[in-house]
Amino acid sequence: MKSVGPRPIALVVDPDPVTHRVFADLVESLGFEAVGAKEASEAIDKFRSGAPSLVLLDLNLPDMPGRHLLRQLCDHGTGIPVIVLATAPDVRTAVEVTRGGAAEYLDKSTGREQLRETIEAILQRSPRNHLPLRPSDLWERDRVQFWGEYDQVFRRSEKMRVIEKLVVQVADTNATVLIQGETGVGKERVAKAIHYLSDRAAKPWLKVNCASLPRDLLESELFGHEKGAFTGAALRKPGRFELANGGTLLLDEIGEMPIDLQSKILHVLQDNEFFRVGGRELISVDVRVIAATNKNIQTMVASGSFREDLYYRLNVVTIFVPPLRERREEIPFLVEDFREKFSRQFSRRTSELSMDTLQLLRAYSWPGNVRELENLIKRYVVLGDEGQLRDELQVRLRVTSHQPSTSPPAMEGNGVETGLRIDAGLREIGRRAAREAERSAIREVLDRVQWNRAETARLLKISYKTLLYKLEQGGFGNKRKRKK
Secondary structure, rough: OOOOOOOOOOEEEEEOHHHHHHHHHHHHOOOOEEEEOOHOOOOHHHHHOOOOOOOEEOOOOOOOOOOHHHHHOOOOOOOOOOEEOOOOOOOOHHHHHHOOOOEEEEEEOHHHHHHHHHHHHHHHHOHHHOOOOOOOHHHHHHHHHHHHHHHHHHOHHHHHHHHHHHHHHHHHOOOOOEEEOOOOOOOOOHHHHHHOOOHHHHHHHHEOOOOOOOOOHHHHHEEOOOOOOOOOOOOEEHHHHOOOOEEEEEEEEHHHHHHHHHHHHHHHHHEEEEOOOOOOEEEOOEEEEEEOOOHHHHHHHHHOOOHHHHHHOOOEEEEOOOHHOOOOHHHHHHHHHHHHHHHHOOOOOOOOOOOOHHHHHOOOOOOOOOOOHHHEEEEEHHHOOHHHHHHHHHHHHHOOOOOOOOOHHHHHHHOEEOOOOOHHHHHHHHHHHHHHHHHHHHHHHHOOOOOOOHHHHOOOOHHHHHHHHHHHHHHOOOOOOOOO
16 A cells, blocks of 8 residues: 555555545645555555555444554554544543544534644644645635635625624734634634734634543643653644644533533733643743623623633633524525535535425524535435425424414413523524424435435435434334335
8 A cells, every 4th residue: 555646645444434434535635645454354455555644533333443443553652643532422422532542523424624724723733744745735725715715605685794892803912812602603814804804814723622531631632741641642742732832722502511621721921931741841831712602691790600710811802693593685695505515525416405395495584694504515415305405494483483272382581481492592493403304304214215225325325324324213114115
């Protein structure tokens, strides 16, 4: 196994040919040559002969548990980053594989852009000889992409133009910024705008999702650790604060951070210095911190679950990003952006949506905001059926509409009953609608292919195992439709 030209090798270990192709395309877009292995023995041979610079490893292998292969790969002591992929991730396995040497533990259903950002962040902290691109090249590429999308973020609604003015005002300062808003409204893109409009634009842009890691791993991710700091810490690892030196660090979902870690964050904000986990050397950094949350931090302060002093340190400037239902004029533009994007990604030809469908899109309240709209248009591009899209929207509209006969009464703050389940919250309502829409999409494809489950998985761009899980969760049973 030899690299073609100067490109470094990424070894993708996954028995599923569909997901293997997805990850292979992703690492190739980052400058690697993708080399595949379907089982552990093949992966070991290719690892030894090809000297890969990156490994993507599925835990479910036919000939050996993936965690055992991880141990063998990491025991070589080369420092090559191994990213573990899981179909149904859980905290216990995350702790086990991370302490076993994995650079990251990811859900295989994570969106392509988030996967790309995670891999790029891992590459930035890896030894330079493992990088297909220098860190500065990665940041420059991200900056070019951001400016290509700038007008899409801020210039399509009056409310976002107001946000733009505030971003421009605060960007050229070093003030910490707290960005608030519902899940999926675009808080990260606003944070990126602050960074790329500042004099730190050519320096690192990194983020940490405080909700995605258990407490011990989050501390190591933020501050790094020394060799031997805990079981499995075979090498020194710099944290995100260290890697972001000179640039900007986004603390996403800051409201999920354990309160004992909040004190360490406060110390960094006050003194610009910290210790790695298990370390004695004081590390000094110059990092601008931006925090984002979908929670009411003031309420958390009142309840004692968020430090008041940290809140005031973060809250120098607050930016509230309005939900999509308050920016409905953006919806037609976003729909077309996403349709073109996924048509290119999946090599599908799709037509512009009709005015009737666009009216339904504008009528819906979008509890999942821009992210929910993006996923819906992705499904439309994959299935290519505007009628199915309209049916799905009508289901969602019924779920979120006022239906006293079918919706249990909810109590408002003053004790007055209402017909709409307000107590469930828009997020939960959105989850129910999404589950119903997913079941509808699966059933549509199953019926179209005479309940051929392998073909259904292929059309839906998911693994066969994922489809079986969704069939079981959706109550489809083992029914097979037969031609009469």
